[in-house]
Amino acid sequence: MSEADTDLRIVLAEDHAVVREGLRLLLDLVPGWKVVGEAGDAVAVLASLRECAADLIVLDLGMPGVAGLSFIGELRAAYPGLRILVLTANVDTRTLRAALEAGADGYLAKHDEAGEVREAVRAVVAGETYVGRSLRAAVPGPAGGAATVPANAALSPIPLTEREWQILRGIADGDGHQQIGARLRISPLTVRKHRENLMRKLDLHSTAELTAFAVRIGLGGG
Incomplete structure (x- = not known):
């Protein structure tokens, strides 16, 4: 799917204004994509989602009011069609796995390349599960270097037989x-x-x- 293939309404959930601004500029450059809401805490996230009819949220797990990974589950239950892309400083493998199990569609580290955010958005909108390149070394599986999680790749540092x-x-x-x-x-x-x-x-x-x-x-x- 090309970047211009679909109209996409995005909410940015990040408590640092400068990061939100950078993400908005990055995503708004793509034809058909539009940041329709921004939020700096959990209460604002929920208010924004009620108002914006968003297709995708870029979510920082470290925001005020976000009670761990349960917030992902709350979003998934309230908005089943919403795509959830986590963008976080937390690179712990267990957190990555737990976030995906809770309902996240993708997981990126904040130190990943800026352009990879758009790659991840395209993947999760297409129904794929995306793990950032910097974290894929901790996601072993027969398909190795694929950007999206392969169908037989366990989200664990321990490979399966x-x-x-x-x-x-x-x-x-x-x-x-x-x-x-x-x-x-x-x-x-x-x-x-x-x-x-x-x-x-x-x-x-x-x-x-x-x-x-x-x-x-x-x-x-x-």
């Missing part, structure tokens, strides 16, 4: 231990053991969390 990817895909498809085992020609007990290993590696605590994570990174659905 090929068998674990197969198990995770089966879980995302809603298959039980018997179905997965039959397809992979392994026992249901072995499937259960792989599932336990996945939960340990990904720091997840239930099959529901594991399923949500798998779907979030693009597994499942065929």
Whole structure:
């Protein structure tokens, strides 16, 4: 998709005015894109979204009133069609993963290149999940250098085995231990053991969390 392919209404959620100004200038240069709202705290974010009918929000996690990653979940629940691109100084891998699991569509570090913001916007608007280049070294997977999170790339500093990817895909498809085992020609007990290993590696605590994570990174659905 080219930059001019779609009209896009954007809200900037950032408590530093100079950063907002830079982002606005960067994004308003793209034909069809328009910054329709700016906010410096959580209350202003919600007010702006109510007024602007935005398609996308560029969100700083460190703003006043943003109570951790739960704010992403609140936005996702209130505005299901809103694309959420996190732009933050927090480069912790666990925070990155948790933000995507909470409902963010992309995650950029503030030290990433300015032009990458537009690349990330285009990706999330197209329905992809985007992780900034500076963070992709912590997102290993067979597709390695792709800008967007590949369909079989775990958002964890610990790479998964090929068998674990197969198990995770089966879980995302809603298959039980018997179905997965039959397809992979392994026992249901072995499937259960792989599932336990996945939960340990990904720091997840239930099959529901594991399923949500798998779907979030693009597994499942065929």
